[in-house]
Amino acid sequence: MERKRGRRIQEIVSVAAELFGERGYDGVSLEDVAERLDVTKGSLYYYFKGKDELATAAIETLGNTWTSRLEQLPQAQDDLPSERLRALIHEHITIAVRDYPAALRLFLAPRQWPDAQRARIKQLRQQHDRIFRTAIEAGLATGDFTVTSVDTALQCMHAAMSQAPLWCADLTGRARDHAIDELTDTLMMLVGQAPSEQPRP
Numbered sequence: 001m002e003r004k005r006g007r008r009i010q011e012i013v014s015v016a017a018e019l020f021g022e023r024g025y026d027g028v029s030l031e032d033v034a035e036r037l038d039v040t041k042g043s044l045y046y047y048f049k050g051k052d053e054l055a056t057a058a059i060e061t062l063g064n065t066w067t068s069r070l071e072q073l074p075q076a077q078d079d080l081p082s083e084r085l086r087a088l089i090h091e092h093i094t095i096a097v098r099d100y101p102a103a104l105r106l107f108l109a110p111r112q113w114p115d116a117q118r119a120r121i122k123q124l125r126q127q128h129d130r131i132f133r134t135a136i137e138a139g140l141a142t143g144d145f146t147v148t149s150v151d152t153a154l155q156c157m158h159a160a161m162s163q164a165p166l167w168c169a170d171l172t173g174r175a176r177d178h179a180i181d182e183l184t185d186t187l188m189m190l191v192g193q194a195p196s197e198q199p200r201p
Contacts (some may be wrong), residue, residue: 086188089188153190
C-alpha cells in the first residue's frame with residue numbers, strides 16, 4: 001500500500017510540475033492538475049493540503065531528482081575534467097529533453113512564484129550551478145579549459161541547455177540523440193574544447 005501511495009504521489013507531482021512549467025504558478029489550479037490526471041479535485045486533497053503544498057512538492061521533487069542524477073554520474077578516479085563536464089552537460093540535456101521537457105521551465109521564472117517557493121527555487125538553482133562550476137574550475141586548475149569568465153561560460157551553458165527541449169521538440173530516435181550530442185559538443189567549446197573527431201553512430 002505504501003509503495004502504491006508513493007507511486008501515486010509521484011504521478012501527481014510529475015503532472016503538477018509539467019503544468020507549472022507550462023503555465024507558471026498563477027496559471028495552474030488544483031482543478032487543472034485533477035483534469036490532467038483524470039481524477040476529482042477532492043482526491044488530490046488526500047495527498048496535498050492545497051496548491052502551495054503541491055507546488056512545493058513539485059519543486060523539491062524535480063530539483064532534487066535532477067541534481068541527484070547529475071551528482072551520481074559514474075566518475076573514474078582518473079577521469080579528465082573534460083570527460084566529467086561533457087558527461088554532466090550530456091546528462092542534463094538528456095533529462096531536459098526526454099524526461100522533463102515542460103517542467104524545466106518551472107525553474108526559469110522564479111519571480112512568478114510566491115516568496116517561499118521562490119527562495120527554494122533559488123537554492124536549488126545554486127546547488128545545480130555548483131555542480132557545473134566545480135567541474136569547470138577543475139578543468140581550469142589543470143589547464144584543460146580556457147574561458148573568458150567562469151560566470152559567463154556558465155550563463156551561456158545554462159541558457160542553451162534550458163532551450164534544448166524546445167529545439168528537440170520535434171525530434172525522435174537517432175535525430176534526437178544526434179541533436180543532444182551536437183549540443184553537448186557545442187557547449188564544450190565554451191571552455192575551449194574542440195568537438196570530438198570520432199564519428200558518432
